[in-house]
Amino acid sequence: MSKAGFETRAIHAGYEPDPTTGAVIPPIYATSTYKQDGVGGLRGGYEYSRSANPTRTALEGALASVEEGERGFVFASGLAGEDTLVRSTCRPGDHVVLPDDAYGGTYRLFDKVEQAWGVEHTPAAVSDVDAVRAAIQPGRTKLVWLETPTNPLLNVGDIEALAAVAHEAGALLVVDNTFASPYLQQPLTLGADVVVHSTTKYVGGHSDVVGGALVVRDHELAERIAFHQNSIGAVPGPFDCFLTHRGLKTLGVRMDRHCDNAERVVDFLTGHPAVTQVIYPGLPEHPGHAVASRQMKRFGGMVSFRVAGGVEQALAVCERTSVFTLGESLGGVESLIEHPGRMTHASVAGTELEVPDDLVRLSVGIETADDLLADLDRALGQR
Template identity: 55%
Template sequence: MKFSTKVIHAGQEPDPTTGAVMTPIYQTSTYAQTGLGEHKGYEYARTGNPTRTALEACVAALENGQYGLAFASGLAAEHAILNLLRAGDHLIACDDLYGGTYRLFERVMGRYGVSASYVTASNLVEYEKAIRPNTRLIWLETPTNPLLNLVDIQAVARLAHQHGLLLVVDNTFASPYFQNPLDLGADIVLHSTTKYINGHSDVIGGVVVTSNQEVYEELKFHQNAVGAVPGPFDVWLTLRGIKTLAVRMKQHEENAISVARFLDEHARVERVYYPGLPSHPDHALAKRQMRGFGGMVSFQLKGTRADVDNVLRRLKVFTLAESLGGVESLVCHPATMTHGSIPQEIREARGVVDTLLRLSVGIEDIHDLLFDLEQALA
């Protein structure tokens, strides 16, 4: 099946009992068993739920993977992956990454003896130099959050596998519509399904996909043992949202390209970060590695933090809020919102300064979006 068909049908056969076309909400905590060790595939809802199974199968199919596991949030999915590590292990991550991921590495995993090193996202030499005898995995975002740098997944995958390391790719910004890291050599791909996969800003969730059976079985153990699983209604909302993923991503990208071009020519804008612009340093890689450029645009405003605040207060269609990937357009101030957990000196050294804004470009009429930016910047 092609992508637009997969989002509607993969893992979502009509209900075998009733024939219901849409996957039902199995709102139950436990399942009847006919005898010792005899059941219909489900025992307890933390371990498995038919609604959740449908979502896991669907996202796995979209990522061309064999196994999917759903979690209560993107960070819960990340934590499950990090549970593959042991005290004393080391990981390498790109330095431009979500602040919540940095916080998880430093303030949670660090307490248990897991250490992290950070390297320039696009510099393959730095990844190789950072490898230690106790390194176990490499963690990537591509495009990165919030500066939209790209990482050559194939090149880093080759490096990782030469050294016996796992490669993890957070594919939230691109979505499986534009990029499939497993096809490029990654071992594990993860998503905050809160974002594009659900697409309607009404549910929190995460998912992990792999084709490595050994990795899957260990992740499945931690999913059940730790229990950070989504409820069936949240899963059902995500399944409902995923059905329009293909058509939404087309419009997100079309609008984002127009917004990026507008900002790139605006006198009050210092710099625009969008891989779809030919001026972006990773534009050629984006064309080779992705099937499109996505709906995220970041830009640096000329002026001060007070100027930024003034622009934010004037916006009418773009809403100042955290998160991304919904049908509505959002604007985020990374320094005080999504990346506020990163110490200021580290954050600013990486380019997340007070005049940086991140746009999640929605699917509204492009004329309204451009007018809103024009009047706010005027």
């Protein structure tokens, strides 16, 4: 299976048809505990579903395969996975380098939770290797945290270069691969140590389940994370794992359509009189275009743009669409529109991570592209 193509691994990796029934899809093992064959005689290593559940095992194996990692772990949310990773790798007094335009929930986790625990952080521009190097505190920095593309400004970090910088300082490179998805980018093959996902987004793909994942390439680190995953216990239930795994199986075909539609949207927005800037790594003028072209298969389904008229016009555009649903999150089959400054990134208002108030973020879904363009045209006003 390791030599198979992405779509084949997404469908088949992590699970063999059930030997008793021949079921080709992993069953939902709705059980909290397992019969032991004598004290300590575990069947397949299962004793209690916080520690392991066969439905979860199948999903974790599939995610590890598509990310080309050693081992995968899934969690009740992306933030639960992030917190478990920090507890597995950091101690009070340690330090983390964060993107200076990180996802608001990640920033809140470090600023309000991890910092109170004694783990400090410094923001740096992921697109500037020298800035990241300067933010590292030798001997203290344990994690260099990268989003690429970032949320919501779609900045691009050079994974290979930043992995070298992190490793020179004895730190791990963590890559939040949520925006790109495993289909478009495999950070572990470029030198990253840990991949983070909110599987709520593209992996699940249908806006019907919340989850998170970590994938690693080092056995010793995997053992540490496994211990903390069990000890902290922020794991998903079997039905959540079932839904996420089902979504993963169609990730490749969905991402191609997300990218097709996003490219149409970008073409439409570019040059529109109501739009002052379109932000998309696929544009040649995007400062991270060359790096994104090298490390991504395509440029994804996320598009951000700034509007003439400032914050009031940005809010109005968000409220006028009908095919684009006003809502947080991203990566589902349906298109979403949001105002990051007032919604997903409200937690960074007033900090150095604050996003422009005229910014609108789109999660471009897989609907008919002409309907999406017509909806945006109405919301922005006629040419």
